[in-house]
Amino acid sequence: MSEKFHTELERLKQDTVEMARFARDMLCDSLQALAVQDIDGAKEILSRKKHIRETTIELEERTYQLIALYQPMAKDMRVIACTLKIITSAERIGRYGKDIANMVGFVKDQPEFMQPPPITHMARLVTGMIDDVIRAYETENIRPIENLSKRDDAVDTLWHSVFREMLTFMMENCRTITRGTYDIMVARYLERSGDHACRMAENVHYMVTGERIEIR
Amino acid sequence: MTDESIITTSDLNLWYHDTHALQSISIAIPRNRVTALIGPSGCGKSTLLRCFNRLNDLIDSVRVTGTIMLSGNNIHEPGTDVVQLRKRIGMVFQKPNPFPKSVYENVAYGPRVHGIKDKVELDRIVEKSLCDAALYDEVRDRLHESALSLSGGQQQRLCIARTLAVEPEVILMDEPCSALDPIATGKIEKLIDNLKQDYTVIIVTHNMQQAARVSDYTGFMYLGKLIECGRTRQIFENPKEDLTENYITGRFG
Numbered sequence: 001m002s003e004k005f006h007t008e009l010e011r012l013k014q015d016t017v018e019m020a021r022f023a024r025d026m027l028c029d030s031l032q033a034l035a036v037q038d039i040d041g042a043k044e045i046l047s048r049k050k051h052i053r054e055t056t057i058e059l060e061e062r063t064y065q066l067i068a069l070y071q072p073m074a075k076d077m078r079v080i081a082c083t084l085k086i087i088t089s090a091e092r093i094g095r096y097g098k099d100i101a102n103m104v105g106f107v108k109d110q111p112e113f114m115q116p117p118p119i120t121h122m123a124r125l126v127t128g129m130i131d132d133v134i135r136a137y138e139t140e141n142i143r144p145i146e147n148l149s150k151r152d153d154a155v156d157t158l159w160h161s162v163f164r165e166m167l168t169f170m171m172e173n174c175r176t177i178t179r180g181t182y183d184i185m186v187a188r189y190l191e192r193s194g195d196h197a198c199r200m201a202e203n204v205h206y207m208v209t210g211e212r213i214e215i216r
Numbered sequence: 217m218t219d220e221s222i223i224t225t226s227d228l229n230l231w232y233h234d235t236h237a238l239q240s241i242s243i244a245i246p247r248n249r250v251t252a253l254i255g256p257s258g259c260g261k262s263t264l265l266r267c268f269n270r271l272n273d274l275i276d277s278v279r280v281t282g283t284i285m286l287s288g289n290n291i292h293e294p295g296t297d298v299v300q301l302r303k304r305i306g307m308v309f310q311k312p313n314p315f316p317k318s319v320y321e322n323v324a325y326g327p328r329v330h331g332i333k334d335k336v337e338l339d340r341i342v343e344k345s346l347c348d349a350a351l352y353d354e355v356r357d358r359l360h361e362s363a364l365s366l367s368g369g370q371q372q373r374l375c376i377a378r379t380l381a382v383e384p385e386v387i388l389m390d391e392p393c394s395a396l397d398p399i400a401t402g403k404i405e406k407l408i409d410n411l412k413q414d415y416t417v418i419i420v421t422h423n424m425q426q427a428a429r430v431s432d433y434t435g436f437m438y439l440g441k442l443i444e445c446g447r448t449r450q451i452f453e454n455p456k457e458d459l460t461e462n463y464i465t466g467r468f469g
Contacts, residue, residue, distance in 0.1 A: 077453065
């Protein structure tokens with residue numbers, strides 16, 4: 001296989017890292033916009049949707065082209081397979097960011113809004129997981145993702161706790177239903193993003209070691 | 217390897233003059249499976265293939281040590297009938313090499329050499345061999361025309377039919393598709409897949425995608441050594457040796 005293939009594969013990988021970081025920023029920035037009720041910031045995040053969609057298609061097409069032209073094998077094949085999965089998961093994460101940004105306008109008029117502490121903590125955990133997966137993919141070193149399962153358990157616990165807490169608020173005071181529902185959705189998106197981080201980590205593990213694992 | 221072996225070599229060494237072309241090769245070839253040998257040019261894969269039916273005997277200055285067992289019998293045992301050995305282990309070469317005779321005569325040649333004279337029996341063998349080589353439907357009306365009038369892909373399948381006619385146990389294929397177009401290659405690959413129900417196939421190929429497609433087991437050779445041998449899926453998805461990894465990902469070779 002030609003040197004050209006390996007150059008293109010490396011470039012594809014770097015661009016995928018960039019795209020995944022872009023998606024991660026959409027999620028982070030939207031949470032920040034929601035926390036401080038920044039409508040303009042939220043609008044700006046919504047405008048990134050086009051970019052993430054176009055990048056996803058472009059990266060996927062480049063991946064398909066490499067498969068069609070070079071039929072990669074062994075590690076090269078695993079890099080390609082992992083890259084495709086990362087692109088898909090990263091796009092989902094970016095879209096959750098967009099969905100959260102969408103809520104900013106609705107939540108603004110709700111009485112006594114304050115983001116519940118568990119969501120802030122979840123956000124920190126999940127973005128940390130995503131950062132570490134991207135770093136593991138970029139450096140082909142699985143050390144940063146070795147304890148991901150535990151971190152995802154913590155995220156799941158927080159998600160259940162937000163769910164219960166919000167449900168209690170809503171039952172006590174029906175005026176909190178709109179706000180509570182949005183909070184549940186945000187927590188759910190974060191839980192899903194954590195799950196995507198785990199799926200990406202499984203694929204990075206496969207890419208680096210050739211072995212399939214399941215991160216529960 | 218968990219499948220039962222039909223051929224096993226142990227500590228097989230081969231020299232051409234002073235060149236140590238095969239170095240301590242120990243490999244087990246599973247019965248009724250397709251085994252591919254891959255590696256860069258000059259790594260010894262064709263030489264190893266030619267050891268299995270003692271074709272290297274025809275070259276002066278070749279010296280072989282170590283053992284090759286075919287179904288438990290040492291093929292270098294004094295008194296081994298080499299003609300019988302080559303009947304049990306047939307071979308198909310890189311370029312189609314039909315005899316300059318009719319299609320029918322090409323296939324009937326082997327059984328005749330082995331003493332079959334009966335016309336009805338020969339007709340049956342020719343038809344069955346051509347069918348098994350997936351060629352019969354294309355040549356049924358041209359059995360008595362010259363084999364040289366067939367296309368390259370048909371000629372190669374005729375050579376496979378000629379090999380099948382003497383009912384071998386093992387079929388050696390040395391780059392059987394390298395002189396063929398993609399359509400003919402596809403037909404041979406499909407044929408190889410069918411052949412393993414009744415035969416053991418060992419194929420040498422430079423085309424790694426072909427090795428990945430057609431074989432159950434793959435051996436990677438480099439500079440006369442067998443570097444790694446295992447299930448094809450494992451070799452192409454997650455090879456254990458760095459040399460194998462570097463070769464199949466095109467980092468050298």
